[in-house]
Amino acid sequence: MVDWLVNILQTYPELAVFLAIGIGFLVGPIKVMGFSLGSVTGTLLAAVVIGQAQISIDSAVKSTFFILFIFAVGYGVGPQFIRGLKVDGAREVLFALSVLALCLIVPVVSAKIAGLELGYAAGLYAGSQTISAAIGVATDQINQLGLSAEQANTYSNQIPVAYAVTYIYGTIGSAIILAKIGPRLIGVDLMAACKEYEAKLSGGEDVETGGGIVSAYRAIEARAFEIPEGSELLGQPVKDLLPGVRVYAERLSRGGKIVEVDADTVLQAGDVVMFSGRRGDLVGALEPSLKEADAPELLSIPSEKLDVLITSKDVHGKTLDELSKMPQARGVYVSKLTRNMIDLPLLPGTVLHRGDILTILGSKRHVEAAIAEIGYADRPVDTTDLAFVGWGIFIGGVIGTLAITMGGFPISLSTTGGALLAGLLLGWLRTVHPTFGRIPAPSLWLMNTLGLNVFIAVIGISAGPGFVAGLQQAGVALLLWGIVATSLPMIFSVYVGHYVFKFHPAILFGACAGARTTTAALGMIQEAAQSRIPALGYGMPYAIGNTLLTIFGMVVVLILS
Incomplete structure (x- = not known):
C-alpha cells in the first residue's frame, strides 16, 4: 500500500x-x-x-x-x-x-x-x-x-x-x-x-445598550405608527423630530396614498408613518405616545445590505459619529467595519480610512444615496478582473528583474518584489478609481x-x-x-x-x-x-x-x- x-x-x-x-x-x-x-x-x-x-x-x-x-x-x-x-x-x-x-x-x-x-x-x-x-x-x-x-x-x-x-x-x-x-x-x-478607551470612543453613550450609529444595526426594525391630533411630532420637519436618536420616518400613508418621506417632510394628523430604527429606540421614543398601526403595504419597502469600499476624501478621517450626522446617512445603519480583513469595533469615535470596507443596511434609496457619498458598492459578484491581475503581475515582475550591481552582487527587487510593489500601487489605485481592478474578498483570500x-x-x-x-x-x-x-x-x-x-x-x-x-x-x-x-x-x-x-x-x- x-x-x-x-x-x-x-x-x-x-x-x-x-x-x-x-x-x-x-x-x-x-x-x-x-x-x-x-x-x-x-x-x-x-x-x-x-x-x-x-x-x-x-x-x-x-x-x-x-x-x-x-x-x-x-x-x-x-x-x-x-x-x-x-x-x-x-x-x-x-x-x-x-x-x-x-x-x-x-x-x-x-x-x-x-x-x-x-x-x-x-x-x-x-x-x-x-x-x-x-x-x-x-x-x-x-x-x-x-x-x-x-x-x-x-x-x-x-x-x-x-x-x-x-x-x-x-x-x-x-x-x-x-x-x-x-x-x-x-x-x-x-x-x-480597553474599557476606558471604549468609553472615550463611545462619547459617553452606554456601549452595552448601544447608542447612536454604533449598534443600531443589532436589532433594526420597521414599524408603522398613526400620528394623532396634538402630537408633539406635528408641525416640524422630520429631521428635527427626535434629536440624538437614530429613528427615521421612511414613508407615510396620507389620504390613501403612500408618500416617500425626505428630511424636510412635515407630518400631519392622521398620517400613518413607517419609522425605522433600533427596536429599543422605537419602543422608547414612539410607543409611549403613538398607536401602532397595521399597515403591511406601508412596511413593504425594498431594503439592501451592502459592503461599501470607502474611497471618498470627505469621509476619510471622519468618525462613525460624524458620518452618522451627514445628510446622506439618514436611514442608514452600520453593521460591520473591516480594515485589512480585521473587524474593527463599531463605536462613535472609530475613525474611517480610505480602503476600509463598511457594511451598511437600510432602505434601498437611502443606501444608494449613502454609497454615492461614501465610495463604491462592493456588490457580491463571481468574477475577478483577471486582466488586471495578469498585467499587474507581469509589469511588476518585469520591473523587478531590473538589477544594479553593488559590491559585486546584483541587487534587484526580483520578480516577486516587483509583483509586491505592483500590488501595493494597484491596491491603492483601486480606492481612488474603483471602476477597475476588482478582486472580490473571497478571491483575494x-x-x-x-x-x-x-x-x-x-x-x-x-x-x-x-x-x-x-x-x-x-x-x-x-x-x-x-x-x-x-x-x-x-x-x-x-x-x-x-x-x-x-x-x-x-x-x-x-x-x-x-x-x-x-x-x-x-x-x-x-x-x-x-x-x-x-x-x-x-x-x-x-x-x-x-x-x-x-x-x-x-x-x-x-x-x-
Whole structure:
C-alpha cells in the first residue's frame, strides 16, 4: 500500500502538493493548550514528511504560486501602506519602522553569533518573525548571488528547516509576550484600559445598550405608527423630530396614498408613518405616545445590505459619529467595519480610512444615496478582473528583474518584489478609481491562501530528503536563537510604544502585533482584553510590516552573504 502511494506521488507530483495542503489544513487549526500550528506550518510539516518519498517538482510551480500570493498581499494592504507614506499616520509609521528595524537586526546578529549558514539564517529570520513570504524573497536573492547550482540549492533547502524550527515559538511567543507579559511590563490592566478607551470612543453613550450609529444595526426594525391630533411630532420637519436618536420616518400613508418621506417632510394628523430604527429606540421614543398601526403595504419597502469600499476624501478621517450626522446617512445603519480583513469595533469615535470596507443596511434609496457619498458598492459578484491581475503581475515582475550591481552582487527587487510593489500601487489605485481592478474578498483570500500554501508545500516536499539531517545539525541552536529573535523585538516594541510614542495601552498591543503581522497574537490580545479595541492599532503597522518584513528576506541574504 505504501509503495503504491509513493509511486502515485512520484508519478503525479501535483497530487503530493494537494495532499500536503489537505493534511496541513486538517491538522494546522487543531489547538493544544490554546495554540495551534496554523495551516501554513501544518502544510510545511506535512510536505516535509511527504518529501521523504523523493518527489521531484518543477521549481516554476512554486514561483508561479508565490508571485500570485505576493501580489495579493500588496493589493490587500496597498491603501493603508500608501496612506502611511503620507503625513497621515506618521506616528504609527515611525513606530512600525522602529520595531521592524529590530526585527531585522536581532535575527541577523543572532545568526552571526551562532555561526549559521546563509540558508539557516534566512529561515531563522522568516520563522522567528512569522513572515512566510520572506522564504520566497530570500530564495530568489540566493539564486541571484552567482553561486553554484549545488550551493544555491543547499542554502534554499536550509530555509524551511530553520523556518519550521523557529516559527512555532515565533507565533506562540509573540502572543504570550503581547497578551500576557506586555501589560505587566508597563504596569497596566489591559481589560480596564480597553474599557476606558471604549468609553472615550463611545462619547459617553452606554456601549452595552448601544447608542447612536454604533449598534443600531443589532436589532433594526420597521414599524408603522398613526400620528394623532396634538402630537408633539406635528408641525416640524422630520429631521428635527427626535434629536440624538437614530429613528427615521421612511414613508407615510396620507389620504390613501403612500408618500416617500425626505428630511424636510412635515407630518400631519392622521398620517400613518413607517419609522425605522433600533427596536429599543422605537419602543422608547414612539410607543409611549403613538398607536401602532397595521399597515403591511406601508412596511413593504425594498431594503439592501451592502459592503461599501470607502474611497471618498470627505469621509476619510471622519468618525462613525460624524458620518452618522451627514445628510446622506439618514436611514442608514452600520453593521460591520473591516480594515485589512480585521473587524474593527463599531463605536462613535472609530475613525474611517480610505480602503476600509463598511457594511451598511437600510432602505434601498437611502443606501444608494449613502454609497454615492461614501465610495463604491462592493456588490457580491463571481468574477475577478483577471486582466488586471495578469498585467499587474507581469509589469511588476518585469520591473523587478531590473538589477544594479553593488559590491559585486546584483541587487534587484526580483520578480516577486516587483509583483509586491505592483500590488501595493494597484491596491491603492483601486480606492481612488474603483471602476477597475476588482478582486472580490473571497478571491483575494484564495489568492493569498492557495498561493502561499502551494509554495510552502513545494518548498517542503523539495527540502524533505535533507530536512531531518538539517534539523539534527542546527536544531538546538536554531531554536534558542529563534526565541531570542522573536522575544527581543516584541519586548522592545512594548516599551517604545508606551514610553516613546505614547500609545494608549488599549491600542498599543494591537499596534505591536500589527508591526509583526501576527494576527494570532492580535486574537489572543483581544481575548485577554475581552474587547475588539486593540484592533484599532493593528491596521497601519500591519500594512508597513507586511511589506517591509517581506523585503527584509532579501536584505538578510545580502547582509549575510
